[in-house]
Structure formats: C-alpha cells, structure tokens
Amino acid sequence: xxxxxxRRVLWLPFALLAVSIVTFTLGxxxxxxxxxxxxxxxxxxxxxxxxxxELGLDRPFFVxxxxxxxxxxxxxxxxxxxxxxxxxxxxxxxxxxxxARLSLAAxxxxxxxxxxxxxxxxxxxxxxxxxxxxxxxxxxxxxxVMISIPFMLWAFCLQLHWVPCSGWGGFFDVRIVLxxxxxxxxxxxxxxxxxxxxxxxxxxxxxxxxARAKGLxxxxxxxxxxxxxxxxxxxxxxxxxxxxxxxxxxITETIFGIPGVGQFAxxxxxxxxxPVIMTITLLGAGAFVIANLLADVTYALVDPRIRYx
Amino acid sequence: MTSRTRSGGTAFQQVSxxxxxxxxxxxxxxxxxxxxxxxxxxxxxxxxxxxFAAWIAPHDYNAxxxxxxxxxxxxxxxxxxxxxxRDVFTRVLWGVQNTFILTAVAILTGGLVIGVTLGLVSGYFxxxxxxxxxxxxxxxxxxxxxxxxxxxxxxxxxxIIDGVRWIEDHTALDGLINSGIPDYIVISLALVAFGxxxxxxxxxxxxxxxxxxxxxxxAKAIGASTRRILFAHLLPNAISxxxxxxxxxxxxxALTEIFLxxxxxxxxxxxxxxxxxxRDAGSLSALRETPWLLLAPGLxxxxxxxxxxxxxDALNDVLNPRTR
Numbered sequence: 001x002x003x004x005x006x007r008r009v010l011w012l013p014f015a016l017l018a019v020s021i022v023t024f025t026l027g028x029x030x031x032x033x034x035x036x037x038x039x040x041x042x043x044x045x046x047x048x049x050x051x052x053x054e055l056g057l058d059r060p061f062f063v064x065x066x067x068x069x070x071x072x073x074x075x076x077x078x079x080x081x082x083x084x085x086x087x088x089x090x091x092x093x094x095x096x097x098x099x100a101r102l103s104l105a106a107x108x109x110x111x112x113x114x115x116x117x118x119x120x121x122x123x124x125x126x127x128x129x130x131x132x133x134x135x136x137x138x139x140x141x142x143x144x145v146m147i148s149i150p151f152m153l154w155a156f157c158l159q160l161h162w163v164p165c166s167g168w169g170g171f172f173d174v175r176i177v178l179x180x181x182x183x184x185x186x187x188x189x190x191x192x193x194x195x196x197x198x199x200x201x202x203x204x205x206x207x208x209x210x211a212r213a214k215g216l217x218x219x220x221x222x223x224x225x226x227x228x229x230x231x232x233x234x235x236x237x238x239x240x241x242x243x244x245x246x247x248x249x250x251i252t253e254t255i256f257g258i259p260g261v262g263q264f265a266x267x268x269x270x271x272x273x274x275p276v277i278m279t280i281t282l283l284g285a286g287a288f289v290i291a292n293l294l295a296d297v298t299y300a301l302v303d304p305r306i307r308y309x
Numbered sequence: 310m311t312s313r314t315r316s317g318g319t320a321f322q323q324v325s326x327x328x329x330x331x332x333x334x335x336x337x338x339x340x341x342x343x344x345x346x347x348x349x350x351x352x353x354x355x356x357x358x359x360x361f362a363a364w365i366a367p368h369d370y371n372a373x374x375x376x377x378x379x380x381x382x383x384x385x386x387x388x389x390x391x392x393x394x395r396d397v398f399t400r401v402l403w404g405v406q407n408t409f410i411l412t413a414v415a416i417l418t419g420g421l422v423i424g425v426t427l428g429l430v431s432g433y434f435x436x437x438x439x440x441x442x443x444x445x446x447x448x449x450x451x452x453x454x455x456x457x458x459x460x461x462x463x464x465x466x467x468x469i470i471d472g473v474r475w476i477e478d479h480t481a482l483d484g485l486i487n488s489g490i491p492d493y494i495v496i497s498l499a500l501v502a503f504g505x506x507x508x509x510x511x512x513x514x515x516x517x518x519x520x521x522x523x524x525x526x527x528a529k530a531i532g533a534s535t536r537r538i539l540f541a542h543l544l545p546n547a548i549s550x551x552x553x554x555x556x557x558x559x560x561x562x563a564l565t566e567i568f569l570x571x572x573x574x575x576x577x578x579x580x581x582x583x584x585x586x587x588r589d590a591g592s593l594s595a596l597r598e599t600p601w602l603l604l605a606p607g608l609x610x611x612x613x614x615x616x617x618x619x620x621x622d623a624l625n626d627v628l629n630p631r632t633r
Contacts, residue, residue, distance in 0.1 A: 011447075018448035022457075026464040135344070138622065142615040144564055146571050146584070147607040150591035154600055165593055247455040247568065255591055269463055270573050281452075281460045288453045 005297050012293055019285040020072075024065050027278035072282065078275040080268075088279045092261065096283075099253070099260035101171045102179060103245045109184025110191055110241060115234070117188065118195025119227065125200060134196070137189035145251045149182050153255065166257035179256045183248045187241050194237060199230040232303045236295050246284055335549075338627040345623035348616035355612055359405030368396040370403045370581050381601050388605035391589065400581035401605045407582050408613065412562040414497050419504030420558055425551065427505065428512025429539045433520055443513070446506045454503050458565060461499040462574040469494050492576050496569055500562055511554055515547035549628040556624050560617030567610055583610050 052058045056067065071078070077088035117133070124130045156178060157165040169175050202208065203226060211221045249262035257263070261280060268276035339345050358365055367387070368374075378394040380386060388397035431442040449457065470491045477485050485491075519525065520543065528538050569575035570584025578585055583606045589595060590602035 015448065015451040019451050022448070022452075023460060026460050138618055139615060142560070142611070142618045144567065144610055144614060146567065146587045146591060147603070147611055150587075150596055150603050151607070153591075153593065154596045154603070158596060158600075246453050250455075251568075251571065255593075257593075265459075266572060269459065272463070274464065277460060277463055281456045284456050285452045289451050292451075 001300050005300055008293055008296050012289065015289045016286060019289065020069055020282060021065065023278055023281050023285070024068055027274050027281075028064070072279075077279040080273055080276055088276050091276070092264065092279065092283075095259060095261045095264050098168060098258065099249055099262060102176065102183070102253070102258060102260060103242070103249065105171065105176050105180035106183035106187070106245055106248070107241065109180050110187030113184075114188040114191025115195055115231075118192035119199055119230065121192060121196045122199035122203060122230075134193065137192050141186050141189040143186070145182060145186075145248050148185070149179075149252060149255050152178055152182050166255075168256075168258045168260075175256075179252045179258060183245060183252050186248070187245075191234070191237075191241070195230060195234065198233045199226060202226050202229045205229075232299070235298050235302065238291070238295055242288070242291055246288075335624075335627045339623060342623045342626070344619055348620045348623070351612055351616050352620070355405060355609060355616075356409050358402055359409050362399075362402035362406050366396075366399040366402045368399045370399050371395065371579055379599050381599075382604075389599070389601040391586075391602055392595075392599070397586070397602060397605050400586060401583070401609050403581040404576075404583040404586060404606060405609055405613075407576050407580070408563050408566055411493065411496050411500065411566045412559055414493075415500035415504050415562050415566075416555055416558055418497070419501030420508045420555060421551075423501065424505035424508025425512050425544070428509040429516055429543060431509065432513035432516025433535075433539060433543065439513075442509065446509055449503060449506045452503070455565070455568070457503050458499045458569065459572065459574065461502055462495050462569055465498060466491070466495050466574070469498075489576065489580050492580075496566055496575050499569065499574075500565060504558065504562065507558070508551070508554055511550055512547055515550060516543055519543050519546055553621055553625045553628060556617055556621035560614045560621070563610070563613045563617070 049058075056064060059067075068078070075089055077092070080086050080088050080091060083091060121130055121133055153165060156162045163178050164175050167175050208221065208225055211225045212218075216225075246262075249260065250266055251262070252258070253260045253262035254266045265277065265280045267273075268280070362370075372395065374386075374390060374394040374396070376394075377383075377386060377390045379392055380390045382389045386396050386398065388401065391397055391400075427442050431439045470486065473485050473491045473494075477483060525538060525542060528542050533542070566575060567582075567584040567587065570582040571588045572584075573588075575584055576582035586602070586606040587610065590599070590606065595602060
C-alpha cells in the first residue's frame with residue numbers, strides 16, 4: 001500500500017507538468033503570434049523584432065515556459081490584458097475566497113441531503129419509494145444549471161419574492177441560499193445514487209448477517225457496520241464533486257452576479273484575456289490533481305481490503 | 310475453396326447469429342421499459358425536428374418581424390419572439406440541429422474512432438504502447454473536463470479562423486466563415502480532446518479480460534491477422550459497454566456544446582444555438598420582461614440531456630449481464 005501511495009505522489013509532479021505545458025502552449029501560441037496581435041496595424045519587421053526581444057519571446061520555448069512557471073509558483077501570474085498593468089494576482093485573490101465559500105455552501109447542501117437520502121433509499125429497496133426517488137434523482141441530475149438557475153430565479157425571486165435576486169454578502173447572508181442550492185442539487189442526486197449502491201453492497205455482506213446474528217441492535221448494525229463501510233467509496237468522489245462545481249460556478253456566479261472566480265473567468269473569456277484564462281485553468285487543474293491524489297491516498301488508508309499493484 | 314474455410318465461415322455465422330440473439334433479447338427487454346421507450350420516441354422527435362428544421366420551421370431563423378418584438382407565445386409564433394422579433398421556435402429547431410451535428414461528430418470521431426481504436430490497441434498489445442496511451446489519457450484526465458474544453462476553444466478559435474480565411478483566399482471556396490465552419494471545427498476539436506479518454510479506458514479494460522480467452526488463442530492459432538482479432542473478435546464482445554457509454558456520452562456532449570455556446574466560445578450569433586438562447590433568456594432583466602424566452606430552448610436542452618441519461622441507464626440494465 002505504501003508503494004502505491006508513493007507511486008501516486010511521485011506521479012503528481014508529472015501530472016502538474018503535463019497540465020501546465022498544455023495550458024502554457026495553448027495560452028501563448030494558441031491565439032496566434034502575440035506580437036502581431038499587440039502591434040496591430042503598426043506592424044513592421046523592426047518593431048516586431050524589438051518587441052519580441054523586450055517580451056523575451058525570442059528565447060527558446062522551454063526557457064519561456066520555465067520563466068512563466070517559476071513566476072507562477074511564486075504567485076506572479078502575469079498581467080491582465082484587459083485591466084492594463086494590473087497583475088492577475090491582485091485581481092484574483094479576493095475572488096477565489098468568494099468562490100471557495102460558495103462552493104463550500106454548495107458542498108454542504110449536496111452532502112447533508114445526499115448521504116442520508118442514499119442510505120435511507122438502500123433500506124427501502126424493493127418498495128415503491130426506491131425506484132420513484134431514484135428516477136427523480138436522475139431527473140434532477142440531468143437539469144443543466146443554465147436552465148435550473150434562471151427557473152429558480154424566476155420562481156423564488158421574481159414571482160414569490162422570497163429571496164433577493166442577485167448579489168453577494170458573504171457566507172452568512174441570505175443571498176447565498178439560492179446559488180448554493182442550485183449548485184448543490186445535482187450533487188445531491190449523484191451522491192444519493194452512489195451511497196445507495198454502496199450501502200446495498202455492504203448490506204449483502206456476510207459480516208452484516210453475523211452482526212445481526214450475534215444480537216446487535218438494528219441501530220448499532222446500521223451506524224457501526226453498514227454506514228462506516230458504505231462511506232468508504234464516497235471518499236473517492238469528493239475530488240470529482242469539487243471539479244463538478246467548477247463548471248456550475250461559471251454559470252451560477254455570472255447569473256447571480258457573484259464576484260467570484262467563475263464570473264471573472266466568463267468575463268475574461270468574453271474579453272479574450274488569455275493570461276487570466278491561463279491562470280484560472282492552471283489553478284483549477286492544479287487543485288483538481290491534488291484533490292484527486294488526496295482522495296486516492298485516503299481511500300488506500302481507510303480501506304485495508306484493497307490490494308494495489 | 311477448401312472445406313476448412315467453409316466450415317470456418319459457418320462457425321463465424323453461427324457466432325454472429327448468437328450475437329444477434331443477444332441484442333434481440335436486449336432490445337426486447339428495452340422495449341418493456343416504458344421510460345426507455347418514451348425517451349427513444351422523444352429523442353427521435355426532437356432530433357428529427359432539428360434535422361428537418363429547413364422544412365419544418367415556420368419562419369426563417371434570422372427573419373425579424375418588427376411588428377412582433379418580445380411577444381409571448383401566440384398562434385403565429387408558437388414559442389414567442391425574442392428582442393429583435395425573431396421566431397424562438399424556429400431558432401430552437403436550428404439550434405437542436407447544430408447540437409446534433411456537433412455531438413454526432415464528436416462521438417463518432419472522438420469516442421468511437423479514436424477512443425475505441427486506442428483502447429483496443431492499448432489493451433491488446435500492452436507493454437510500452439499501453440503505457441504511452443494510458444499516460445497520455447491520464448494527462449488529459451488531470452484537467453477538469455470543462456477547463457480543458459474552455460482553454461482549447463478559447464485559444465484555438467483565432468488560429469482556426471485564420472486557417473479557414475487562408476483557405477478562402479487561396480481556393481475557389483467562399484463563404485466558409487459566414488457559414489460557421491470555424492465554429493464547428495473549434496467545438497469538435499474541443500469536444501474530441503476529452504471525449505476519447507473515457508472510451509479508451511473502458512475498451513482497454515474489456516480487452517484486458519477478453520484477450521486471455523480461448524477464442525482469441527484459437528484465432529491466433531489459425532493465423533488470423535491482428536486487425537481481424539481486434540475488430541472481428543474482440544470488438545463485438547466489448548460492444549455492450551460501448552453502447553451504454555455512447556448513450557451517456559451523447560447527453561454530456563450535448564450539455565458541453567450548449568455550455569460552450571453559453572460562454573460565447575461555441576456557435577456565434579446570429580446563428581442559432583441553444584446555449585446562446587439560454588444565455589440571452591437567463592439574465593435577470595430578460596427573466597423579468599420576457600420569461601417565455603427560456604421555455605422552448607430550456608425544454609429542448611433538458612429533454613436531450615435527460616433522455617440520453619435515462620436511456621443510458623436502461624441500456625445498462627438490459628445489456629449488462631451482471632444485472633440480468
């Protein structure tokens with residue numbers, strides 16, 4: 001097992017390297033020659049050569065890449081094209097904190113509803129509640145956020161006037177409820193299905209029969225034997241549920257006018273602000289790679305039955 | 310021909326007949342699932358309406374009716390009109406057509422051609438080939454899907470437009486950019502880039518199990534070519550999970566295409582796309598004044614994603630031998 005963990009940890013730098021090279025290559029060379037773009041119709045050979053030297057674009061690819069990444073790990077993400085001469089770092093810090101709190105709220109919604117629901121459904125297998133609620137879960141999972149958010153906004157804000165329509169007031173503000181629920185609901189459905197499957201799996205195991213046979217109370221069997229074992233596979237999808245929130249955050253933050261990274265990313269995409277897009281991609285992918293690694297390592301630690309190559 | 314090949318031929322026919330039996334049985338089981346049948350009908354109707362938009366649509370998709378700007382649904386405009394007086398129903402039909410073309414292209418090239426082939430090769434040959442393909446897949450899988458798609462679509466678009474413009478300048482072809490060809494190329498590339506990984510891993514897993522079976526040894530012993538073993542012996546036996554994955558993948562690809570257009574990276578206005586329509590309809594001011602704009606594109610997108618997911622679930626039930 002320790003060899004497995006060591007292998008996963010050793011793979012981390014390679015994954016980050018692959019991610020960063022792809023992002024850097026696309027960000028720098030994808031949109032076309034940056035010098036031609038910057039000079040526009042004032043383009044001539046001499047000016048192009050001079051600007052190329054000033055920007056360091058005449059150096060070999062890997063020197064440029066190393067330079068960019070060295071800056072990146074020290075927190076220097078380059079300058080935004082749209083907000084002239086403002087470093088990306090000063091723009092993005094506060095927005096990340098906003099998005100982190102919103103994602104946490106969405107995760108709380110997903111897990112506090114999804115885990116108990118799935119656990120309960122597994123104990124109702126074969127009765128009418130089980131297929132009905134599973135079908136509803138698939139339905140909820142399949143509603144794209146670009147449809148559910150406007151609908152919720154229309155229903156709860158414009159028609160019922162229960163909540164303010166947009167804006168951001170921090171974690172303990174009523175305005176976080178609607179975005180957190182819309183981002184969290186698809187996760188509820190996904191988690192409930194997964195927990196249901198893994199609980200059913202555990203319920204069929206011999207040690208559950210043993211526990212009942214030795215006279216343990218049904219409550220103790222549920223909480224100590226079933227629940228603890230059914231939770232193990234859930235560890236692996238925490239990383240994916242975080243990644244799933246990224247796409248949702250783009251749309252949620254834009255529609256609700258929440259000043260987070262998602263809204264910033266959408267703005268930057270519309271403005272073709274490549275340094276910002278690169279930074280957000282790299283930070284997001286980096287976080288995803290690390291979260292995945294942590295999930296795999298935790299999985300290896302909590303489930304001793306698993307044998308690794 | 311000798312009798313040996315003839316008997317080999319009949320043996321093969323019997324195998325394929327048994328294969329048909331498997332699928333005929335699966336199809337019968339599928340028809341007994343009410344939800345799956347409803348979904349298949351809905352998909353056929355929605356895609357059919359999109360494919361034949363040119364004949365079905367009551368209006369031209371860019372025609373502006375200045376007497377009916379921002380009008381709610383009526384007998385003249387079934388889904389209302391938007392802020393420039395265009396017929397929403399017509400634009401939804403054309404938007405579905407765009408979604409259909411893009412998802413079909415992505416699943417055929419990325420999922421089936423690239424994904425299945427790499428999975429077969431990777432699983433069958435193993436060793437260094439396997440390592441290279443799987444490490445490449447892992448590098449792609451290191452990205453959260455949506456970020457990879459976004460950065461590909463965002464950065465490649467100017468290059469591809471330049472390329473298409475070059476073709477226009479140097480050949481007799483004209484109007485390529487106005488016809489939206491660059492949008493199709495950008496979106497297909499972005500979708501294909503992450504579409505192949507899941508399929509390749511799935512097929513590889515299947516092949517790893519299948520290649521140790523006796524019939525593969527038998528095929529090798531009678532001197533079958535590698536290509537024949539891969540495509541005539543291994544692929545048909547791995548087809549069930551591929552079908553399930555394709556069904557699930559169609560839904561998520563459609564969603565990704567809509568998302569890209571929503572972000573302004575996909576189909577560009579004024580050409581119709583579900584993503585752009587949903588973005589226009591989803592803003593607070595639009596919801597306040599013209600809430601019906603959300604109805605038709607929202608319903609179309611929802612039906613596509615939902616039905617592919619439900620159908621995928623049902624197919625998994627009937628094709629997966631473990632649940633039988």
